[in-house]
Structures are given as structure tokens and as C-alpha cells.
Amino acid sequence: MFRRLRHVPLCCEALMAVAQARFRLLRGTLATCGAIVNRPSSLKPNQIAWAIKRTAPLIPRSTCLVRAMAAHDLLTRNGYASTLHIGVANSKETGFEAHAWVEYNGAILVGRTDTQYTPLLNWNAAE
Numbered sequence: 803m804f805r806r807l808r809h810v811p812l813c814c815e816a817l818m819a820v821a822q823a824r825f826r827l828l829r830g831t832l833a834t835c836g837a838i839v840n841r842p843s844s845l846k847p848n849q850i851a852w853a854i855k856r857t858a859p860l861i862p863r864s865t866c867l868v869r870a871m872a873a874h875d876l877l878t879r880n881g882y883a884s885t886l887h888i889g890v891a892n893s894k895e896t897g898f899e900a901h902a903w904v905e906y907n908g909a910i911l912v913g914r915t916d917t918q919y920t921p922l923l924n925w926n927a928a929e
Contacts, residue, residue, distance in 0.1 A: 809853070812845065816853035816876060820861045823871035843880035850876045851904075851911040866913050870902035873912040874925070882906055885926050889919030 854873045858864040864872075870886050877884040884906040891899045896917075903913025 812849060812853045813857050816850070816872065817857040817860060819872035819876050820854065820858045820864050820868060823868045823875065824861050824864060826871070827868060845880050847877060847882050847884070847906045847911055850880065850882075854912055865902075867902040870904045870913050873904045877904065877906060877911075883926065884911070885924055887913075887919075887921045887925075888923040889921040891917050891919045893917075 851873060854869055854876070858869045858872070861868070867888070870888075874884055874886040884904050886902065886904050888900065888902045891901070893899075899917065899919075901913065901915060901917070901919050903915070903919075904911050
């Protein structure tokens, strides 16, 4: 899972963010951390996305929404203005689907998929 020892702290932080996001959903709370913004960080957005991808499978039921919330939280904490999107799609093949993803600078970091979803909610850290 961890290619180098230097990834362990990042993965521990990502694992905690995923667990906290899952717990918030269990409590029925969608709010993400908006209070802790712009902390100096040497982490890059793609490193945060990598850590979420690696650690999320360790938390039971870490759905796309849990992963997106965790990524959004970590990006916000590290001073990156990202947007959490929740969207829906409806097709004859798959039926009705919902999906969550996170964008930073117009690129999808977490939750990339081939399906085109219509955004219902676009949530920035400042909101």
C-alpha cells in the first residue's frame, strides 16, 4: 500500500479524513471543514487524491460521497480551493445513479468516471 515510508503520515491523515467523513454521514451531517483553511503545506493536490484512493478501501462503505468529502476536507485544510460536486444520471442501461466527485482547477481529482452526471450541488470550501 505505501511505496515509501514518507507516504505514511499522508496516508494516516487521509485515513482519518475518510473515517471522519463516513462518521459524519452516519450522523446525517454533510458539512465539511470550512474553518481550517490555508494551512501551509508541502502536499500537492494529486498527492492528497492518491492518499484518499489508497486509504478509502480500508473504511467500510466508503462510497464516492465519503471519498469526495474526505478529499474536499484535506484539500481545504491544505489551502486548496476545491469544489465538491454531487450529481445524477439516468440511462436505460443503468437506471438512475448519483455520484460525488471533487474538482480542483477544473480537473477531477477524486471520483473520475466515464458517465456524464448532471450536477445538483456544487460546494466550495467557503460556503
